[in-house]
Amino acid sequence: MEALELYTADVQDDVWTEELKLNLGPQHPSTHGVLRVELKMDGEIITAARSDIGYLHRCAEKIGENVSYLQFTPYTDRMDYLAACNNELAWSLAVEKLLGVEAPERAQWLRVIACELNRIASHLIAFGTYGIDMGANTPFFYAFREREAIMALLERPAGSRMLYNYVRPGGVAHDIDERWLPDVLAFCDEFERRWAEYNQILSTNKIFIARTANVGVLPREMALAWGCTGPVLRGSGVRWDLRRDVPYLWPYGEVEFDVPVGEGTHGTLGDCWDRYWVRMREMIESVRIIRQACARVPSGDFMDKAMARAYKTPVKPPKGEAYMRCENPRGELGFYLVSEGGASPIRCRARGPSFCNLSVLEALLPGCMIADGVAIIGSLDIVLGEVDR
Amino acid sequence: MKEAELHARLAASGLTGIGALDTSARDPFVTVEAGALVAALTFLRDDPECRMEMLHNVTAVERADAMEVVYHVCSLARHHTLTVKVRLPRPAGGTHDTWIPEVPSVAGVWAAADWHEREQWDLLGVRFTGHPDLRRILLPAEWIGHPLRKDYVYPGEHGGIPLELDAVPLYERAPGSPPPPARPARAAGTPLEQPPAPFSTRPLAAGGKTCEPGQGGGERGGAH
Amino acid sequence: MGLLNNTLPDVAPVKAIDGLVGWGRGSSIWPMTFGIACCAIEMMAVYAATFDLDRFGAGVPRATPRQSDLIIVPGTVNAKMAVRVKRLYDQMAEPRYVLAMGACVCGGGPYVKWGYNTVKGVHKIIPVDIFVPGCPPRPEALMDGILKLKEKLSREAVFARRAAAAAEMDGRYGHLGAAAPAGGARA
Numbered sequence: 001m002e003a004l005e006l007y008t009a010d011v012q013d014d015v016w017t018e019e020l021k022l023n024l025g026p027q028h029p030s031t032h033g034v035l036r037v038e039l040k041m042d043g044e045i046i047t048a049a050r051s052d053i054g055y056l057h058r059c060a061e062k063i064g065e066n067v068s069y070l071q072f073t074p075y076t077d078r079m080d081y082l083a084a085c086n087n088e089l090a091w092s093l094a095v096e097k098l099l100g101v102e103a104p105e106r107a108q109w110l111r112v113i114a115c116e117l118n119r120i121a122s123h124l125i126a127f128g129t130y131g132i133d134m135g136a137n138t139p140f141f142y143a144f145r146e147r148e149a150i151m152a153l154l155e156r157p158a159g160s161r162m163l164y165n166y167v168r169p170g171g172v173a174h175d176i177d178e179r180w181l182p183d184v185l186a187f188c189d190e191f192e193r194r195w196a197e198y199n200q201i202l203s204t205n206k207i208f209i210a211r212t213a214n215v216g217v218l219p220r221e222m223a224l225a226w227g228c229t230g231p232v233l234r235g236s237g238v239r240w241d242l243r244r245d246v247p248y249l250w251p252y253g254e255v256e257f258d259v260p261v262g263e264g265t266h267g268t269l270g271d272c273w274d275r276y277w278v279r280m281r282e283m284i285e286s287v288r289i290i291r292q293a294c295a296r297v298p299s300g301d302f303m304d305k306a307m308a309r310a311y312k313t314p315v316k317p318p319k320g321e322a323y324m325r326c327e328n329p330r331g332e333l334g335f336y337l338v339s340e341g342g343a344s345p346i347r348c349r350a351r352g353p354s355f356c357n358l359s360v361l362e363a364l365l366p367g368c369m370i371a372d373g374v375a376i377i378g379s380l381d382i383v384l385g386e387v388d389r
Numbered sequence: 390m391k392e393a394e395l396h397a398r399l400a401a402s403g404l405t406g407i408g409a410l411d412t413s414a415r416d417p418f419v420t421v422e423a424g425a426l427v428a429a430l431t432f433l434r435d436d437p438e439c440r441m442e443m444l445h446n447v448t449a450v451e452r453a454d455a456m457e458v459v460y461h462v463c464s465l466a467r468h469h470t471l472t473v474k475v476r477l478p479r480p481a482g483g484t485h486d487t488w489i490p491e492v493p494s495v496a497g498v499w500a501a502a503d504w505h506e507r508e509q510w511d512l513l514g515v516r517f518t519g520h521p522d523l524r525r526i527l528l529p530a531e532w533i534g535h536p537l538r539k540d541y542v543y544p545g546e547h548g549g550i551p552l553e554l555d556a557v558p559l560y561e562r563a564p565g566s567p568p569p570p571a572r573p574a575r576a577a578g579t580p581l582e583q584p585p586a587p588f589s590t591r592p593l594a595a596g597g598k599t600c601e602p603g604q605g606g607g608e609r610g611g612a613h
Numbered sequence: 614m615g616l617l618n619n620t621l622p623d624v625a626p627v628k629a630i631d632g633l634v635g636w637g638r639g640s641s642i643w644p645m646t647f648g649i650a651c652c653a654i655e656m657m658a659v660y661a662a663t664f665d666l667d668r669f670g671a672g673v674p675r676a677t678p679r680q681s682d683l684i685i686v687p688g689t690v691n692a693k694m695a696v697r698v699k700r701l702y703d704q705m706a707e708p709r710y711v712l713a714m715g716a717c718v719c720g721g722g723p724y725v726k727w728g729y730n731t732v733k734g735v736h737k738i739i740p741v742d743i744f745v746p747g748c749p750p751r752p753e754a755l756m757d758g759i760l761k762l763k764e765k766l767s768r769e770a771v772f773a774r775r776a777a778a779a780a781e782m783d784g785r786y787g788h789l790g791a792a793a794p795a796g797g798a799r800a
Contacts, residue, residue: 026697029646029676033653034694054527055694056650059728061512062537066727074723081651097415125654144661162749163651224442224465227501240465320415323461323472325445336448336459347537351446351461359504385650388527528730529693536729543729547692554721554733 033384049365064348088167094324095169107171122329170307213267216376227356230331235275242327272379314343352386418472447505639763645681650688652715689717
């Protein structure tokens with residue numbers, strides 16, 4: 001007994017032996033782009049985290065000060081490259097606010113359809129890549145199959161598969177062909193059938209729920225204080241959607257759709273599953289909007305006539321400033337334009353939703369395991385092009 | 390509430406340094422003094438009629454005579470927004486190298502300001518006093534200069550990484566030839582020169598076909 | 614040391630080995646999962662069902678550079694990222710190939726004139742084998758690029774490449790003398 005006592009005499013249970021500094025990214029399959037997170041870990045648990053961004057900083061704001069208003073539209077595409085039409089819409093509305101013009105009715109409805117199709121495409125990537133983050137490889141292939149259908153549809157009026165340059169200040173760039181609206185409706189029918197399948201694959205999957213429920217709980221006050229918007233905010237129970245509350249395109253006030261919020265279905269309110277489920281439900285709401293919009297597209301101009309003429313020479317808005325915010329798939333994109341009468345703005349500031357959503361990561365990561373950390377990053381659904389601009 | 394009512398409420402709050410509501414630009418804005426900024430924004434956040442829960446955007450704008458820091462705040466409960474500006478006048482002869490305007494940080498009021506203010510420090514060189522951790526966020530930590538300033542000089546390289554276009558494009562250089570020499574320094578604000586002409590100036594081999602845009606041709610025959 | 618120093622004569626049996634090894638390498642090019650920007654989404658579309666790069670043997674992306682043969686660089690490289698791209702390329706083992714995907718890495722792309730921190734073409738940092746222009750290039754274009762790489766591999770002189778790579782490593786670490794990596798640079 002004496003020997004045993006000597007052996008166990010000075011054992012302290014609270015001695016901290018080693019801290020591991022782990023670098024996650026910028027090349028990592030699960031960081032959704034070139035994001036680097038410096039982690040301090042105690043075994044498997046993250047004790048501190050620091051995000052390091054800027055690996056995709058492409059000087060968009062400086063470019064905006066040097067090219068004309070129409071030339072900048074493709075650069076807005078490349079910020080959130082998964083939801084290109086929505087970015088272009090925010091930019092176009094900001095420029096139209098400065099100029100005091102409004103797009104014609106047909107253009108507005110076409111914008112709604114293009115933006116909602118793009119929202120479905122963006123949420124599909126969120127669904128597919130979140131599956132891969134959790135170790136489920138199959139949803140990725142389904143998601144990209146649907147995306148091909150959407151990209152083929154949008155390629156017809158816009159000319160490009162992904163970075164469309166379609167929504168422009170004054171309207172849209174090209175008109176649609178006669179078969180486009182029926183084809184969009186056919187896609188909607190097919191997509192609703194398949195959405196139910198994807199739910200079975202991932203949303204109600206026991207392993208997926210075990211990995212995402214009660215993980216990364218974001219309380220309501222924290223989300224508001226950190227400036228989170230979009231599904232990240234709605235996952236925490238705040239029913240706020242700019243399309244319904246501040247309709248920046250009047251067609252959004254004319255169509256009926258619900259705004260899904262997280263309800264703590266499988267765990268605490270504001271966990272990763274809630275944010276993921278908000279995105280899944282939003283896809284169906286977008287299908288509802290598209291169906292109603294397709295029935296209401298009038299004939300007419302697709303680009304404001306005065307703007308079409310004005311584009312022959314660089315457009316010069318009067319002195320002033322405009323701030324315009326739009327509901328993108330990732331949150332609220334804001335464009336702040338300051339014009340002094342020249343062909344380019346003197347300040348072109350893009351407030352990317354992913355920038356603000358990502359800032360909450362440093363507060364969410366400590367205390368969880370590294371695998372949960374990957375789940376949290378995936379649930380925030382960031383795009384680094386928008387974070388870094 | 391409209392901006393006029395919000396401004397009236399802010400002005401009646403008893404805080405000093407609240408300016409007038411400017412409606413000449415497209416979006417009306419309130420100018421406040423730098424010293425009154427934190428108190429004014431805290432009032433906007435906490436007042437039950439204003440209830441600005443979210444700081445949407447922080448921007449710095451460099452004008453000829455001043456640096457303006459613009460705060461866009463919005464309320465979800467009350468469905469209204471307000472734009473608040475702080476004007477920091479430029480001292481005589483204040484250039485990119487000599488002038489770093491200062492304004493108090495609002496990171497204590499909304500946590501969202503943390504990253505926004507770091508970005509404005511990084512790109513425009515506005516120092517936010519009282520910020521918990523003011524360092525560069527988008528550019529590398531050892532970058533010199535604040536690129537969005539109007540008198541910023543583009544660097545030719547950073548840490549050994551070339552940031553310039555080649556004087557002779559890759560497809561015009563003979564294989565194995567040494568890389569072209571470095572370019573001379575440029576004046577303030579000037580960008581790179583125009584990219585080189587898209588089609589090569591090499592003479593075609595004998596019997597070579599040209600392909601003008603709009604002309605079909607090539608082995609596959611016709612455009613894609 | 615004839616095999617390793619390419620003092621082999623240029624005769625049919627050597628060419629046959631070159632052809633066989635080149636065919637084997639070209640039919641199983643393992644790329645790295647490395648996505649920087651928008652082109653990465655089209656690259657993911659190529660791995661996915663409709664375009665399916667796996668039919669060409671190149672559909673086993675490895676997350677680590679140590680196990681990959683090909684680094685596809687999709688998306689703008691800026692000063693901060695360039696250091697990491699170079700490090701990733703250095704970590705790859707020979708034979709390694711680089712495919713520059715997209716206008717940004719071919720020559721700067723849309724960010725060429727006013728971008729203060731973008732690198733105007735990734736060939737300034739790492740040697741590129743194939744350039745695939747486009748913004749973003751269509752998935753068919755990327756597949757065409759990989760097939761051209763396969764063609765290039767089938768024409769490659771295997772032992773000459775090995776010798777050249779060894780010489781490059783000697784040039785980098787030869788000054789270390791006794792402290793050079795164990796087994797020599799040919800390990």
